[in-house]
Structures are given as structure tokens and as C-alpha cells.
Amino acid sequence: MTSVSASRKFRQWSNELWHAAAIVIFTICLSVFLGEFTFLEGSEALYKGLFRFVRIAGLLCLPLYLLSPIFEKLGTLSQSKKGAFILINEKRDLEFHRVKHWLLRPFQGIGIGLLFGAKLLSILQPMTGSAATPPGLVPTGQFQLGRFVVVVGVTVFLSVLLSALWTLDDLGIRYFNRQSHEIRMIGKYAGTFLPALFGFYGIFNLFSQFHETQALFYLLQVLVILYPPFTVFTVFHIHFVQKRAEILLDRLLIDRRK
Numbered sequence: 001m002t003s004v005s006a007s008r009k010f011r012q013w014s015n016e017l018w019h020a021a022a023i024v025i026f027t028i029c030l031s032v033f034l035g036e037f038t039f040l041e042g043s044e045a046l047y048k049g050l051f052r053f054v055r056i057a058g059l060l061c062l063p064l065y066l067l068s069p070i071f072e073k074l075g076t077l078s079q080s081k082k083g084a085f086i087l088i089n090e091k092r093d094l095e096f097h098r099v100k101h102w103l104l105r106p107f108q109g110i111g112i113g114l115l116f117g118a119k120l121l122s123i124l125q126p127m128t129g130s131a132a133t134p135p136g137l138v139p140t141g142q143f144q145l146g147r148f149v150v151v152v153g154v155t156v157f158l159s160v161l162l163s164a165l166w167t168l169d170d171l172g173i174r175y176f177n178r179q180s181h182e183i184r185m186i187g188k189y190a191g192t193f194l195p196a197l198f199g200f201y202g203i204f205n206l207f208s209q210f211h212e213t214q215a216l217f218y219l220l221q222v223l224v225i226l227y228p229p230f231t232v233f234t235v236f237h238i239h240f241v242q243k244r245a246e247i248l249l250d251r252l253l254i255d256r257r258k
Contacts, residue, residue: 016096016235020228024053027224057229059152060109061236063159067167068244070160072251083177085252092172094242101238106230109162113226116154159233166234167241171249 031045040049078085168186175184207215241248 013235016101017232019102020231023224024049024228052225053229056155056226057232059155060159060229060233063156064163064237064240066160067163067240067248068251070164071167071248074164075252078175082179083175085173086176086183087249087253088172088174088183090172091174092170094170094238094245096235096238101234102231105162105166105234105237106227109158109230109233110222110226112158112162113154114222116158162233163237166237167248170238170241171245171252173252 028040028045028049031040031049032042040052075085165186173186175186176182177184
């Protein structure tokens with residue numbers, strides 16, 4: 001029975017993540033046979049490329065286990081005289097959707113990452129004294145302690161921010177204002193408009209810092225390096241929330257604790 005369940009789970013995850021794995025394999029092969037493509041070259045791309053993918057995906061997925069204490073804190077803080085979180089079952093959606101989890105949410109994360117990457121460059125240049133480098137969240141193949149620490153912090157922050165907003169939306173949580181009696185979607189603009197704006201800003205910043213050809217090459221590198229781990233993050237997130245939906249609701253909604 002256990003083997004059947006494991007086999008079913010493996011097929012499900014394979015169907016949902018096959019394209020992300022294909023991109024990782026494709027970029028590693030390009031680096032091995034055609035020279036440096038994603039800041040890796042030769043045979044070292046076989047293990048460094050895979051390790052880089054696992055490291056970024058891990059930094060994005062592991063903070064999901066912080067959702068429970070975060071939601072408990074949010075539930076306590078929100079129960080003020082002005083408003084409270086409420087559950088709208090009709091808005092609840094815990095199903096996997098290709099458009100949402102393969103396109104919208106991964107590119108939301110990459111869009112915000114581009115903005116932080118642009119800001120990261122301005123922070124790191126005085127610290128390292130180095131010239132302009134590729135976008136901040138993209139590993140360059142050369143270890144720099146200052147860059148590594150900041151990138152880890154930014155990646156974890158992105159994970160916590162996006163996972164909290166996505167979870168509130170997936171669970172059908174809305175904010176009720178007791179004074180105006182309005183019910184509002186939480187993170188409406190942070191989850192849709194702002195990532196697109198941040199992404200355009202990050203792209204504009206790339207073209208302002210580098211030559212057009214180099215900027216386009218860096219943008220392609222951003223997509224092929226960051227898209228697979230962000231896709232793993234979005235898929236892992238929906239399965240995580242599916243299993244822990246009731247626990248998270250109990251933490252967030254005061255009336256469910258009574």
C-alpha cells in the first residue's frame with residue numbers, strides 16, 4: 001500500500017515538474033558541451049549546476065515551515081477593533097493549475113527577484129570593490145562571502161513573503177474592515193501588479209547598466225537559472241498548503257481556536 005502511494009506521488013510530481021527538470025538538464029548540457037553559459041563551464045557544470053539548483057530551491061522551500069508561527073502571529077495581530085481575517089470558502093482553491101503554478105507565480109518571484117537583484121548590486125559594489133556583475137540573485141560561479149550572505153537573506157525573505165501571500169489567497173482568506181464593512185483581498189497588488197512592475201524595473205536597470213546584447217544574455221540567464229527552482233517552489237507550496245490547510249487556518253483565525 002505504501003509503495004503504491006509513493007509511486008502515485010512520484011508520478012504526480014513528475015507530471016508537475018518535468019519541464020523544470022528538463023530546463024536544468026538542458027542548461028547543464030549547454031555548459032558542458034558549448035562552454036560557459038550559466039556561469040559554469042566544462043565538466044564542473046555537471047555537479048555545480050545541479051547543486052546550484054538544489055541550493056536555490058531549498059532556500060525557497062524550507063521557509064515554508066515558518067508559515068505556522070507566522071500565521072499564528074498574524075492572527076493575533078489582526079484581531080483588532082478595526083478588522084479581522086475571515087474565511088470565504090467560495091474563494092478557497094487548493095488545486096494545482098498549470099497556468100498559475102508554471103507561469104504566473106514563478107514569474108512573480110523572478111520579477112521581485114530582479115528588483116532585489118538590482119538593489120543588491122549597489123550594496124555589494126562598495127563592499128567588494130568589484131565592477132558591475134550579473135543580476136544579484138544569479139550565482140556567478142565565483143564565491144564571494146558578502147554576496148552569498150545577502151543573496152541567501154533575500155531569497156529567504158522572498159520565500160516568506162510570497163508563500164504567506166499565496167497561502168492567504170489559496171485558503172480563501174480575506175480581510176474584513178469592521179468600520180467600513182469592506183472585505184478585501186490580501187496582497188491583491190503585491191501578488192499581481194507589483195511583481196510585474198518590479199520585473200520591468202529590473203529589466204530596465206539591466207539595460208541601463210550593460211550593453212543591449214549583454215543585458216539580453218543576462219536576462220536569458222536569469223530565466224533559465226531561476227525559473228526551475230521557483231517552479232519547484234510554487235509546486236511544493238501548493239502541496240504543502242494542501243496538507244496543512246486546517247492547521248494554518250487554526251493558527252490564523254481566532255474563532256477556530258475557541
